[in-house]
Amino acid sequence: MKNTPFTAKHLERGAKMAEFAGYNMPISYTGINDEHAAVRRNAGVFDVSHMGEFMLKGEGALDLIQRVTSNDASKLTAGKAQYSCLTNEQGGIVDDLLVYCIEENKVYMLVVNASNIEKDWNWIQKHNAADGQGAVEMHNISEQTGLLAVQGPNATKILQALTDMDILNLKYYTFAKGRFAGVDNVLVSATGYTGAGGVEIYFEDKGDNAEKIWNAIFEAGEPQGLKPIGLGARDTLRLEMGYALYGNDIDDTTSPLEAGLSWITKFTKDFTAKDILQKQKEAGVTRKLVGFEMIEKGIPRHGYAIVTKEGEEIGYVTSGTQSPSLGKAIGMGYVRKDLSDIDSTIYIKVRDKQLEARVAKIPFS
Numbered sequence: 001m002k003n004t005p006f007t008a009k010h011l012e013r014g015a016k017m018a019e020f021a022g023y024n025m026p027i028s029y030t031g032i033n034d035e036h037a038a039v040r041r042n043a044g045v046f047d048v049s050h051m052g053e054f055m056l057k058g059e060g061a062l063d064l065i066q067r068v069t070s071n072d073a074s075k076l077t078a079g080k081a082q083y084s085c086l087t088n089e090q091g092g093i094v095d096d097l098l099v100y101c102i103e104e105n106k107v108y109m110l111v112v113n114a115s116n117i118e119k120d121w122n123w124i125q126k127h128n129a130a131d132g133q134g135a136v137e138m139h140n141i142s143e144q145t146g147l148l149a150v151q152g153p154n155a156t157k158i159l160q161a162l163t164d165m166d167i168l169n170l171k172y173y174t175f176a177k178g179r180f181a182g183v184d185n186v187l188v189s190a191t192g193y194t195g196a197g198g199v200e201i202y203f204e205d206k207g208d209n210a211e212k213i214w215n216a217i218f219e220a221g222e223p224q225g226l227k228p229i230g231l232g233a234r235d236t237l238r239l240e241m242g243y244a245l246y247g248n249d250i251d252d253t254t255s256p257l258e259a260g261l262s263w264i265t266k267f268t269k270d271f272t273a274k275d276i277l278q279k280q281k282e283a284g285v286t287r288k289l290v291g292f293e294m295i296e297k298g299i300p301r302h303g304y305a306i307v308t309k310e311g312e313e314i315g316y317v318t319s320g321t322q323s324p325s326l327g328k329a330i331g332m333g334y335v336r337k338d339l340s341d342i343d344s345t346i347y348i349k350v351r352d353k354q355l356e357a358r359v360a361k362i363p364f365s
Contacts, residue, residue: 001019001022001023001024002022002023002024002050003023003024004023004024004025004047004049004050004146005049005146005205005209005210006047006049006146006148006210006214007024009047009214009228010025010026010029010047010228013029013228014029015027015028015029015228015230016028016029016230020050020114020231021050021113021114021115022050022114022115023050023114025047025050025230025231026047026228026230026231027230027231027232028230028232028233029227029228029229029230030227032230032232032233032236032324033324035227035229035230035232035233036233036236036237036324036325037324037325038152038225038227038229039151039152039194039196039229039233039237040152040196040237040325041152041153042152042153042154042224042225042226042227043150043151043152043153043154043155043158043198043221043224043225043226043227044150044151044152044226044227044228044229044233045148045149045150045217045218045221045226045227045228045229046148046149046150046151046229046230046231046234047147047148047228048147048148048149048200048234049145049146049147049148049205050114051111051112051113051114051142051147052111052112052113052114052116052117052120052121052140052142053109053110053111053112053140053141053142053145053147053202054109054110054112054120054121054124054138054139054140054141054142055107055108055109055138055139055141056107056108056109056110056124056136056137056138057106057107057108057136057137057138057139058106058136058137059105059106060135060136061105061106061107061108061136061137062074062105062106062108064124064127064128064136065099065108065110066269066270066271067127067270067271067272068086068087068123068124068127068271068272069084069085069086069087069097069099069271070084070085070086070087070256070261070264070265070266070271070277071083071084071085071099071264071265071266072266072268072269073099073101073108074269076099076101076104076108077101077104078101078102078103078104079101079174079175079176080100080101080173080174080175081098081099081100081101081173081174081175081189081191082098082099082101082173082264083096083097083098083173083264084096084097084098084099084264085097085250085256085261085264086120086123086124086272087255087256087271087272087273087277088123088252088272088273089272089273090252090273090276091255091273091276091277091280092251092252092253092254092255092273093246093250093251093252093254093255093256093259094116094119094120094123094252095112095113095116095119095120095246096113096244096246096250096261097110097111097112097113097120098110098111098191100175100187100189102177109187109202110124113246113247115246115247116246117140117142121138121140124138125138127272143205144204144205144206145202145203145204145205146202146203146204146205146209146210146213147200147201147202147203148200148201148213148214148217149192149193149194149198149199149200149201150198150199150200150201150217150221150226151192151193151194151196151197151198151199151229151237152194152196152197152198153196153197154224154225155196155197155198155199156168156170156197156198156199158217158220158221158224158226159188159199159217159220159221161220162180162181162216162217162220163178163179163180163181163186163188164178164179165177165178165179165180165188167188167190167199170188170189170190170199171190172190172191173190173191174189174190175187175188175189175190175191176188180201180203180213181212181213181216181217182212182216183203183209183212183213185203185204186201186202186203186213187201187202187203188200188201188202189201189202193234193237193238193243194234194237194238194241195237195238195240195241195243195363196237201213233324235319235321236321236323236324239319239320239321239323239330239331239332240323240325240326240330240363240364241362241363241364242291242332242362242363242364244259244261244289244332245318245319248302248318248319249289249318249319249332250289254289254334255277255280255285256277257277257280257281257285258285258287258288258289258334259289260288260289260362262281265277265281267281284337285337286336286337287315287334287335287336287337287340288334288335288337288340289318289332289333289334290332290333290334290335290340290359290360290362291330291331291332291359291360291361291362291364292330292331292332292333292346292348292357292358292359292360293328293329293330293331293357293358293360293364294328294329294330294331294348294355294356294357295355295356295357295358296355296356296357297329297355298329298348298350298353298355299320299321299322299329299350300317300320300329300330300331300333300348300350300357301317301320301350302317302318302319302320303316303317304316304317304320304348304349304350305317305348305349306333306334306335306346306347306348306349307346307347307348307349307354308339308346308347309345309347309354311354314335314336314339314346315333315334315335315336315346316333316334317331317332317333317348318331318332318333318334319331319332319333320332320333323364326364326365330360330364331348331357332362335359339359340359341359342359342360342361343358343359344358344359345357345358345359346358346359
């Protein structure tokens with residue numbers, strides 16, 4: 001297993017550790033419910049240094065991104081970021097990712113899922129090599145990049161004292177670069193995976209940068225209730241918001257349109273499988289990713305069958321949990337389109353029982 005720049009910090013604080021995407025990662029410290037509540041009500045720090053980062057540079061950088069991603073990156077100006085996905089030749093999702101515009105038309109950073117770093121790199125490189133006219137300069141900086149997500153309604157208030165950058169007023173999906181906690185060239189981005197507000201902090205993992213940033217954040221934040229948070233609460237937080245998790249809710253076999261990601265699928269440009277997805281849009285999808293809440297008692301788990309009252313299988317659960325904020329069991333899953341409307345009754349097959357559930361609006365409430 002690989003370590004992140006903060007593995008020793010997690011062990012010092014008694015975190016429960018486990019392997020995730022090849023990394024030794026903290027799952028929880030004081031308990032998932034406690035950590036979940038800390039982020040929703042105040043602020044928490046996630047080590048997400050396992051994520052992948054690629055730098056794309058050169059005159060053809062934007063064109064390459066346009067060809068391999070579904071969203072329209074030409075709308076990005078310096079200091080702005082965008083959620084997007086890489087599509088495969090069948091219209092499935094290679095990965096979902098963030099695209100950061102560092103210098104318009106010339107320099108971009110792509111942030112990809114930890115489990116897909118090699119797959120994504122090879123996919124983009126393949127399209128870069130096939131360009132035929134001036135390959136884009138690509139750098140995989142994943143191993144040299146540290147990343148902390150400080151999330152929650154009080155996150156930026158706690159962090160503002162550590163930098164001259166105006167992070168209190170950073171608009172959603174914008175970023176600033178500057179000095180943070182005594183470290184230069186830190187990128188602070190108003191993004192995250194919790195729906196609770198806050199920022200993500202990218203820095204070069206060299207020297208004592210990680211130590212300085214971690215210590216400064218907790219010195220500033222612990223008196224105000226800031227807590228370290230594990231991947232367990234990261235999962236419950238994102239599920240309450242209906243955010244897709246790659247490998248669970250989306251993968252190489254699911255299309256962005258089926259997954260409710262038509263808003264990042266722009267047909268105003270050419271990209272991989274555009275024609276397939278255009279036809280799918282015109283014909284309409286036959287299944288949809290929906291949120292649901294349990295009416296009968298039971299926790300939906302990944303892979304459980306979704307059925308009709310008569311027992312006919314109409315889909316499957318992709319994610320599920322007992323929501324710490326809402327006090328009820330919630331989940332996401334693919335269902336037949338005719339049963340995807342809000343308030344439709346569906347049933348989750350839990351062992352030998354069919355438990356009633358209701359299709360619910362996302363984010364859950």
